Amino acid sequence: MRAKGAEMPGKDCVKVAVRVRPFNKRERDAGGRCIISMASSTITIQDPRNSQSPRSFCFDYAYWSHSGFTRDCSGLYIPEEPGGRYADQGSVFQDLGEGILENALQGYNATLLAYGQTGSGKSYSMVGYGPNKGLVPTLSDKLFQAIRANQDSRQCQVFFSMLEIYNEQVVDLLSRGSRSPGGLRVREEQQRGFYVEGLRRVPCDSAPQVEQLMEQGTRMRTTATTHMNANSSRSHMLIILQLKQIFSEESITKQSNINLVDLAGSERQRVSGSEADRLKEGTAINLSLTTLGNVISALADVAVGKKVVHIPYRDSVLTKLLQSALGGNSRTVMIAALSPADICYEESISTLRYAERAKRIQNRAVVNESPTERLVKELKAENARLLQRLSRLGQEGRRAEDETSRRWKEGGQRMKPWTLWEQHLQEALKDWEQQYATITQERRMMQMHPYILNINEDTQLSGVVKLFIQEGEWDIGLSDSSPRSISIRGLGIQDHHAVFINVQRRVYLTPLAGSNVIVNGTPISQKTELQHLDRLILGSNSTYLFIGYPSERGGDDWSRYDYDYFQSELAAAEGINLHSLCDSSAVPSQTDPSLLAVFYDYIKLMPMVAEANQMSQELHKGVEFKLEIKNLALSDSKGHDLEKEIAVRVTSLENKQVWLWSKAKFVNRKFLMEELYQQHHTERKGEGAARAPMPRDRDPFWDPLEPLLLGSAHLWLQSLAFRIALEEQLEVLGSEGTEEAILQAQLIPCSPTGLTLGEDDILIDPSELLGRRLDFQLVLDQCCGLRWVQQARNRGVQIGFRMFDSAQPLYTPAVWHNVNPLLDQRVHFTSLHTSQGLLEHLQTSALVLELWGLQEGCRDMVSSLEGVRMTPEGCFIIDQAGATETATTVDPGSELSCSLRALQQDVEELRNTNAALKTENNTLRDQLNTTKTGAEWGRGRSEMRGSSLRPSCDAEFARALKVFYHSMTSVRVQLQRLRRHRPSEESDLLGLRLFVDEQGGLLRDFSELLEQSVSSLKQDVAAIVRRKRERSGIWS
Ligand SMILES: Nc1ncnc2c1ncn2[C@@H]1O[C@H](COP(=O)(O)OP(=O)(O)O)[C@@H](O)[C@H]1O
């Protein structure tokens, strides 16, 4: 066995900690279950769908921050009881932060990475929220304490930098100038390794100064996010603390870099192979994160002795900057943040696997110390660089140059590096004072005026921007031309977007022509008075919370008005909420997790769709996006109403062409659209000539046309089990419940040569089919009232279906330009040896007939005959796996299965009656035989009678059954109608009452239909029995 990395001399393994946070609102709403448990440093995760196989992982530290805590009066989360298992921010710092501090003071480089899906608590651990300070502020606090405690033995310099990597661009979060297009450059130097050229390094000498810089950086991050129309969860935030310690006595300088990295959300869009996007996944979405994963994997392989040729540090900006942290000169800690909830299982297990790989990485950290002379040399070089830069500046620069060079000459070689540091520090402090004054001023304003507060998808960035609405009239929009304008940026914000009026301590908002303003979920078009805590959405998706005058504020908790709240409110106004997605009977706490996922997908995609529409408009792409909730039950042969999925319908405004994108595809495309949009803006701003228009095949807004699934109809197969013909007018329903067309279809039992069977061939007991040949034809006569073609005449349709175990779907030929096209299709199916599987399928399932929409320029769907077996006469052979029986099961809970069960019971009863009749018949026959003389004569007669009586009796039964199944079809239609019947979202009490009345009516109809069917069946059976008895009576 290999020695453990940690024990190898000179090697340090990356230390890994995991932390699990409390449930968030979504998870609580979902009645989430905690699937994570911890015992010392071992963490166990349970697959919610498989109780058998919990997985355990062992890390250096495991923090339980899920439960057992309370909030003290200052807002700090602390263990419920002293010594409780809850890991608060303090204890996390003790283990991880102290070590990093210790290392830094010794002169080692140190790195702390936070990894995990969005919302798992990375920023909580790194930066913290309010009084619950994270590792970075506490580390800086302790660092300056240590510096003070050691000031006799050494002089220390601390530099602070903060940057963001978004889409492989480096943004300096402390930069005061305008952002350079394309971001800052990452360069490489032999000595230094990779570094960001021109990154601002701010000298600091106190913890409050660092905190204020972090605040400044976060503010910059927030505005950059809106300006670039970017999503912060995709960006990496890096804080670099540089510590220089000069030990004058020993003439030694130690230098260490502390990298503190809040990584982008680790979640990935899972695009399954079949729906992979034509355009490659937005390659840069997570290029840095993907590369980080590759680097970690490669290093983990190295650690276990595998041969690794290449470690791809150079493939991304992030890994370049973290090269020393990974497999290099750094002591590195990774904190893996986890959600406790069952719905996050996939992401959590992937985080744990990632963390497990990371813990194998071995670094070789060394103390970075050098004789002070070298530092002096370095500082001189830096000075020269500075002077050069200064000389480039104008008059002022020249004066400063004179001043500096004068001092430099005066001091000559004797000038201490310290002087320069102090000089920088003084400048930074001046800056800080200014910022401090601004912040104090802002606090004062908050106590005097109403204001709007930004709400961001990322809680860390919420509440950062405050825009005050003082007395009078204020223009809000892109423009900042007048002193009475409040300037905001964001997608869909107009130059002059809306007007705030603050008179007599009341605040009003009036949208200006053509601008989008939504208050509490509803678009407004007129002057509207705002109330404290109203929610505003300006443009596509700039979300703000309105805070009224201090007198209105009270002690209310604003935190519940988070981003989710805004989006749910908007969705509710569109008629989408959890209740509307579930069966009305479901209690929220029992909501199917998959439906919750759909709901949250919906509210997550909603703002993205708004943004995509805005970009399409501004870039003149001529397409419109709309969210759809697809009901997958439509393609379920049992008609279960369980699964739903979000899709995005894309419509070309010009020619009404339509595409349907999966969620994953849309998310991918949205990223590419953003890139295109940013490029467009950079080019517009720049003087240079605009680029040639994008070729269509690379355009994220465009796709080749494809046939579109419009909806489907269910043709129940039950009658075939009795060899009864069926003719139906089927409603083809779209995924949102719209009637797309009426389809006339028939199922006709027939002979092998295709002759229609008669009533005498009707079976009472379907099991008689077992092992025998069954032939039937599916006839698709006509489609009527095609909505798809009504909308645009240049369209066509095809019907697709897959019978039982057919390998491939079959499609009818395309019919074009006709709202009521004749299909006239007849397909003959044969089961050579009917299996139990087919029989059960016939009795419980439907043939799903899919209606496909064709558009001019798209190819037809073609039936592939690969793997299809046919008889010499051209019949499609189904039920090929007669030997390998696969039993189909019905969800025992569904309503449909209840009616099916009832049906089956009825059939069972009929079978019993039949059996009883047969026995009775036999007895009667026996009686007859004994009363008549002449055994020969008697036998002959009774056989004759038997054969003449049974078929006629069976035929009567069969007819009764046929009537019964027909009536059951109406019952089923009524049941589906009932299921689709939902109250409208805007319903007031009156509306609800109306709905209840309607629902009552529908229910009454349903139960009447059901009762009628059953009672007529009973009557028919009773009549048959009676007739039979009468007949027997005559003969007896
Ligand atoms: N350990 C914790 N204790 C309490 N709340 C937490 C904890 N970790 C995260 N949260 C909360 O969860 C939400 C998301 O956390 P955040 O750190 O912003 O996630 P991330 O940065 O991973 O996207 C925040 O509202 C935060 O307050």
Ligand SMILES: [Mg+2]
């Ligand atoms: Mg975060």
